[in-house]
Amino acid sequence: MSHEQPQPFPPGGPRRRVYRLRDAALLLVSFGLTLLLLDAEGLHSWATRMDVGPAQDLWLALVEPWRETAAAAGLTEPRRMALDAADRLGAALGGAQGTEELLARGWNVVGSPPAPLGAAAAREDSAAPTPPPPPDQTAVLLVGDSLMVTLAPAVTRAVADDGSVRVVAAHRSATGLSRPDVYDWPAVVGSFLAIDRPRLVVCAFGGNDAQDVRHEGKVLAFGSAAWDALYAARVRAMMTAMRASGAEVLWLGLPPMRPARFDARMRHLDALFEAEAARVEGVTYVPTSTVVGDASGRFAGFLRGPGGKLVRVRHDDGIHYAEHGAQLVAARVEAWIEAKLHPVAQAGKAAPAPHDR
Amino acid sequence: MLFPTADYALFFLAAFAVAWGLRSRLGAHKLFLLGASYAFYAHWDWRFLPLLLGVSLVAFGVAWALQRAASPGARKALLSTGIVVSLGTLAVFKYATFAVTSLVNVLAAAGVSWTPSRLPEYALPVGVSFFVFHGVSLMMDVHRGKVTVPVRALDALLYVAFFPQLVAGPILRASSFLPQLARPPEPVHLEVSRAVELVVLGLAKKVLVANYLATRLVDPIFEAPLGHSGLEVLLGIYGYAAQIYCDFSGYTDVAIGSALLLGYRFPENFDAPYTATSLQDFWRRWHISLSSWLRDYLFIPLGGSRGGRARTLANLAVTMVLGGLWHGAAWTFVIWGALHGAGLAVHRLWSGSASPAIQRLRAAPGWRLPAQLLTFHFVCLGWVFFRATSLAHGLDVLAALAHPWSVGTWLTPALLLALAVGLLGQAVPGTVRGAARAVLERLPVAVQGVAFALAVLVIEVLGPSGVAPFIYFQF
Numbered sequence: 157m158s159h160e161q162p163q164p165f166p167p168g169g170p171r172r173r174v175y176r177l178r179d180a181a182l183l184l185v186s187f188g189l190t191l192l193l194l195d196a197e198g199l200h201s202w203a204t205r206m207d208v209g210p211a212q213d214l215w216l217a218l219v220e221p222w223r224e225t226a227a228a229a230g231l232t233e234p235r236r237m238a239l240d241a242a243d244r245l246g247a248a249l250g251g252a253q254g255t256e257e258l259l260a261r262g263w264n265v266v267g268s269p270p271a272p273l274g275a276a277a278a279r280e281d282s283a284a285p286t287p288p289p290p291p292d293q294t295a296v297l298l299v300g301d302s303l304m305v306t307l308a309p310a311v312t313r314a315v316a317d318d319g320s321v322r323v324v325a326a327h328r329s330a331t332g333l334s335r336p337d338v339y340d341w342p343a344v345v346g347s348f349l350a351i352d353r354p355r356l357v358v359c360a361f362g363g364n365d366a367q368d369v370r371h372e373g374k375v376l377a378f379g380s381a382a383w384d385a386l387y388a389a390r391v392r393a394m395m396t397a398m399r400a401s402g403a404e405v406l407w408l409g410l411p412p413m414r415p416a417r418f419d420a421r422m423r424h425l426d427a428l429f430e431a432e433a434a435r436v437e438g439v440t441y442v443p444t445s446t447v448v449g450d451a452s453g454r455f456a457g458f459l460r461g462p463g464g465k466l467v468r469v470r471h472d473d474g475i476h477y478a479e480h481g482a483q484l485v486a487a488r489v490e491a492w493i494e495a496k497l498h499p500v501a502q503a504g505k506a507a508p509a510p511h512d513r
Numbered sequence: 514m515l516f517p518t519a520d521y522a523l524f525f526l527a528a529f530a531v532a533w534g535l536r537s538r539l540g541a542h543k544l545f546l547l548g549a550s551y552a553f554y555a556h557w558d559w560r561f562l563p564l565l566l567g568v569s570l571v572a573f574g575v576a577w578a579l580q581r582a583a584s585p586g587a588r589k590a591l592l593s594t595g596i597v598v599s600l601g602t603l604a605v606f607k608y609a610t611f612a613v614t615s616l617v618n619v620l621a622a623a624g625v626s627w628t629p630s631r632l633p634e635y636a637l638p639v640g641v642s643f644f645v646f647h648g649v650s651l652m653m654d655v656h657r658g659k660v661t662v663p664v665r666a667l668d669a670l671l672y673v674a675f676f677p678q679l680v681a682g683p684i685l686r687a688s689s690f691l692p693q694l695a696r697p698p699e700p701v702h703l704e705v706s707r708a709v710e711l712v713v714l715g716l717a718k719k720v721l722v723a724n725y726l727a728t729r730l731v732d733p734i735f736e737a738p739l740g741h742s743g744l745e746v747l748l749g750i751y752g753y754a755a756q757i758y759c760d761f762s763g764y765t766d767v768a769i770g771s772a773l774l775l776g777y778r779f780p781e782n783f784d785a786p787y788t789a790t791s792l793q794d795f796w797r798r799w800h801i802s803l804s805s806w807l808r809d810y811l812f813i814p815l816g817g818s819r820g821g822r823a824r825t826l827a828n829l830a831v832t833m834v835l836g837g838l839w840h841g842a843a844w845t846f847v848i849w850g851a852l853h854g855a856g857l858a859v860h861r862l863w864s865g866s867a868s869p870a871i872q873r874l875r876a877a878p879g880w881r882l883p884a885q886l887l888t889f890h891f892v893c894l895g896w897v898f899f900r901a902t903s904l905a906h907g908l909d910v911l912a913a914l915a916h917p918w919s920v921g922t923w924l925t926p927a928l929l930l931a932l933a934v935g936l937l938g939q940a941v942p943g944t945v946r947g948a949a950r951a952v953l954e955r956l957p958v959a960v961q962g963v964a965f966a967l968a969v970l971v972i973e974v975l976g977p978s979g980v981a982p983f984i985y986f987q988f
Contacts, residue, residue, distance in 0.1 A: 173954040177533060177700035180774065183709065186962030188526065191969060198973055202519040238974045249927035309736030316740060325736075414636070457634045458614060464621040466614045472637045479902040 196226035197235050205338050208368040208375055291355040291402040294322045296493055297348055299341070300360030302329035303411070306477045307360055310486035315493060324352050327360075333390045334365040342394055349401040356496055357398050358406045358489055361391075362429070363475065366421035379424055388428050395436040406492050407433050408485065409443035412455040414474025419455065440492065447488055448481045459484075514556050516767040517716050517976075524553065525771060528676075532775055536697050543667050543694060546675065546775070553676040554639070561638035564602070565674060571598050572648030573669035576655040576687075580664060588656060595652045603645045609633040611842030640680035642839055646806060647673045651687040653810050659688035668694040677771040681764055683782040683802035690777075698776025706954050706961055708773035713968045715766030718759035720976035722935045726756040729928055735900055738913040744920060746913040748932070750893050753900050755935025758786065761800070762939075785939040787892070790884040791864070792856045795892060807836050826861065830854035840899070845907060848898045856891055 175183075192199070200223045206212040226232050296315070298308045304327035315321045326348055331339035341361070348354070369376050369383065376383040398405045409426045413419040426443060433441035445453040448469045455474065461467035469481030477485065514520040528549045535542040555562055575595030582588045604612075613629055620627050651669060654660045662668075672690050734741055734749025741749070765782040772779045782802050789795035796804040812832040818825040830851070837850020863871065874880055894911075901907030953961060 173706065175700070175703045175705045175958070177703065179958045180700065180703050180705045181530075181533075183705050183958040183962040183965075184526065184529065184774075186959040187709070187966045187969075188962075190963045190966030194966070195970055195973065198970075199519065235970065235974065238971065242974050246927065249925060249930065312737045312740070316737070414634075457610070458632060464626055465618045466621075466632075468614070474634075474636055479906070 192222075193226065193231050194234055196223040197232050199223070208370050289353055292322070292353045293355050293497070294320050295352050295354040296321055296323050296356045296358065297352055297354035297403070298323060298325040298327070298358045298360075299345055299348070300327050300358075300408075301331050301363045302327070302476060303363050303408075304360045305329060306471075306479065306482040307408075307485055307489075310477075310479070310482035311358065311489050311493075314483070314486040314490040318494065318497075321493065321497065324348065324354065330364055332363065332365040333361050333394065334367055334369050334387060336390075337370075342390075342397065345394060346397060349398065349403065353401065354403050356406070356493055357403045358408065358493075359394075360408045362410045362422065362425040365425060366418070378421065384428060387425075388432055391429060391432045392436060395432060395439045399436060399438050404496055405433075405436075405439040406489060407439055407441045408489075409441065409445065411444045411447075411470070411477065411481070411485075412449040412453060414455045414457070414470070418475075442488060442492070444485050444488075447484050448477065514553065516764065516771075517720050520556075524549075525774075529774055533698075533700070536700075536776075539697050540667070542697065543671050547667065547671045550671065550674040550676040550679060554674065554679055557639045557680065558636075561641075564606075564638055564641070565644055566670070568599060568602060568644055568648050569670045569673040570666075571595060572651045572673060573664065573666050575652045576660070576664040576669060577666075579652065579655045580660075592652055592656045596649060599645050599648045599652075603641060605633070606635050606638055606641055608838070608842045609635075643682050643684060644673050644679065646684050646803075647687075649810060650684070650806065651691075654687040660691055661688075662692055662695045664691065675772070675777070677768040677775075678779060681761075681768075682800075683765055683768065683779050684806050685779060685802070689780070693777055700776065703776065704773055705958070706950060708770040709961070709965045710950060710953070711766040711770030711773070713965050713972070715763040715770065716969065717972050718763030718766065718935075720972050722931050722938075723756045723760040723763060724976065725927075725931045726752045726759075726935060730932070731756050731900075735906075735910065738906075738910040739916075741913060741916065742919040743914050743916040744918040746910060746916065748924070750897055750910070751936065752932055753896050754787065754889075754893050755932055757896065757899075758783070758939065759935050783939075787889050787936060788885060788940050789888050789892075790881055791888055792853065792860050792891060793864075795888055796853075796857070803836070803839070807832050807839075811835060826858040829857050829861070833857060844904055845898045845901050848904065848907070849895050852891075852895045852898065856895075 196219070200219050203212060203215040203219045206215060223232070296311075298304055298311055300307070304325070308323075308325035308327055312323045312325065315323060326344065328339060331341065333341055336342065345357075349357075365387065366378050368378055369386065371382075371386055374382075376386060395405055395407070407429055409429060410422040413422055426445075430441045430443075433439040443453075448456070448459070450456040450459075455470070457468060457470045457474070458466040459469050459480075461480065467480040468478040469484060470476065471478050514524060528546070531545055532542060532549075535545055551562060551565075554565055572595065575591050578591050579588055582591060610633055613632060617627055617629065651660075651664070651672065655664060668691055671694060672685065672687060675685075675690075678685060730752035731749055734746055734752070738746055738749070762783040769779045769781075780802055782800060784798040784801065786795055786799035789798050812828055815828045815831060816824055817828060820828075831854075833854030834847060834850040837846040837848070837853070840846045840849075864875065866872065875884075897910050898904070898907040901910060953964065956964070
């Protein structure tokens with residue numbers, strides 16, 4: 157058909173190029189090929205972040221040899237150079253200096269200003285065999301996944317009246333401890349421990365961890381004995397690293413979830429958290445199901461508040477905390493923080509949390 | 514699947530190849546796009562596929578019957594039934610909990626204790642507000658005789674579910690989209706460079722500007738407004754204005770570009786909204802497909818501006834409050850909508866004033882910039898409640914503006930650059946973009962493909978790993 161083969165720039169018409177389907181296909185193919193050639197690292201990173209399973213196996217089988225070939229041919233160099241340039245540009249503009257969480261830390265600090273300890277010096281300290289510096293008696297580190305996103309501001313507000321507390325919050329959605337290949341929380345927490353030297357650490361992990369993992373070439377199914385052993389070891393290692401830095405740890409349990417199957421998986425993780433907390437001195441495990449659940453500890457979207465009002469404690473998705481729910485959990489966290497930082501003032505008050513060791 | 518991911522890129526490339534391959538067989542082409550759209554939706558949450566299908570079938574059934582019913586009474590009954598069922602579905606999923614808990618709390622405040630045996634709590638289906646509005650548009654447009662082609666089941670289902678717009682719009686009109694489905698897409702109408710440019714710019718807005726501002730500026734300020742200086746809070750509010758614009762218009766750009774590559778045209782959804790000189794002007798530029806939907810299917814049926822001043826102002830207020838509630842079942846959205854309703858009412862009084870002094874001022878060239886600044890700051894006031902988690906939280910943010918104004922060490926050039934790009938980038942005249950595109954279009958198409966790929970690589974390198982969901986997905 158003649159109208160399918162127009163001139164690229166028809167005479168007399170607007171200077172707008174007219175494309176044929178072949179042009180569109182060629183453009184998309186050159187677009188795709190360029191990315192395939194220059195972004196083998198990016199593709200590999202994408203494939204490694206996929207859920208463990210047959211689809212990931214297939215993509216890794218395609219992408220890994222390709223990445224090696226591309227690297228051998230020097231095709232991954234432009235991306236590396238671009239990353240280096242981006243880092244330099246970011247540093248020049250004050251916008252990037254390492255991991256995002258380390259960048260964001262200055263934002264999430266309230267109370268007294270951070271202790272004057274340079275990041276480089278801190279890294280040096282952490283690498284040296286000498287004992288770590290003593291904790292900053294005012295610093296409280298909050299770390300976790302998306303559950304911490306609403307919890308961190310609630311805790312920050314809860315302790316705002318105590319001018320001696322410096323809160324440092326580091327949270328990242330869609331991360332956890334089961335996939336260090338996706339996000340290396342132990343390394344990030346290690347940096348925070350070295351730089352901020354927190355006296356107390358509050359952890360909220362697990363929401364994204366109910367998934368199969370690949371370990372030493374094998375796929376371990378969630379909830380299997382091997383999976384439990386691996387995950388428990390990672391939890392214990394993180395608790396131990398925090399304790400080794402001199403911090404005391406509050407490990408929050410997972411709240412009840414509306415989807416029943418998901419909730420069962422979260423209860424499984426809670427049992428692992430509680431068992432590991434019991435094994436590490438100085439780690440307190442606090443379940444949240446009794447804080448934001450109904451009288452039986454089951455999921456409740458709303459709870460009765462003051463004056464008999466119904467207040468939303470959980471987000472629409474039945475997973476995350478709503479503002480009031482976060483405030484309820486934050487009150488528990490605040491009580492623990494105050495008891496640890498000001499034990500004399502708190503001595504007359506009731507113990508804030510069960511299972512406190 | 515989110516747009517800025519390899520998953521979507523691969524999904525789209527496959528859809529592009531198969532859809533164009535099936536172009537000469539229109540039925541198979543549309544059936545494939547429908548299947549791809551349902552697969553796209555199932556990737557989000559397969560449990561709600563029956564809901565999407567049900568809403569689509571109700572709208573199709575009513576539209577089909579309307580095209581055959583002659584009696585005005587029967588037509589009215591059909592339309593009413595269809596709208597009640599569609600909006601009722603939306604109400605159950607989105608507003609039932611809000612309505613019941615609000616009633617319980619009103620009664621509690623009056624000293625009456627009432628506990629419902631069970632709260633009607635449901636997970637919110639992704640995109641429900643958008644696909645229900647598509648269904649309503651189909652029924653209303655057919656009832657008004659604006660759909661000139663016979664409504665077919667496959668077309669109706671695809672119109673409601675077409676994947677580029679399925680989860681966050683833009684909201685298409687049945688009257689303009691169904692005719693596009695009546696014939697095969699024409700490759701001669703492909704504006705490939707414009708489409709790919711929209712996709713790349715949309716990704717840049719979302720990945721570079723919106724995500725950066727959210728994590729470095731907006732979230733920390735809104736999480737603890739009382740812990741920041743007045744200037745920090747003001748910049749946080751400006752940051753949210755830039756973030757929500759880049760987030761939502763970025764999504765829309767990718768949606769429009771994706772559809773265009775498949776041979777379909779979507780309406781524009783944004784037109785430099787922060788350059789608006791009045792609130793009325795703002796709503797002609799912000800989320801245009803929603804504001805025009807509300808105008809045509811709500812404000813005008815309510816009586817529009819035909820019933821005198823008081824009635825017009827009331828219609829405006831009702832439309833905007835319901836428009837606010839469309840975003841979510843929360844009092845913060847009601848406040849946002851009410852603010853805009855009140856602002857529009859004031860503007861109507863102001864622009865219709867008989868005072869010669871006011872009209873002289875409005876006509877003066879020097880009034881344009883103050884009008885733009887006033888409008889922008891009023892819009893920002895609304896955004897505070899739109900972003901806030903509660904009324905008290907919004908008031909905290911506003912109260913923190915009165916804190917002493919000091920500049921912290923955090924105000925980096927990178928942050929200011931992102932803020933400036935997010936707010937002022939939209940003021941770049943269309944002619945500049947047109948000229949840039951004209952230069953690009955003179956390049957061989959293979960070179961254009963390489964240029965776009967390099968742009969995507971730069972976005973990936975500069976952007977954070979992992980992608981935050983788009984703000985409008987929650988509506």
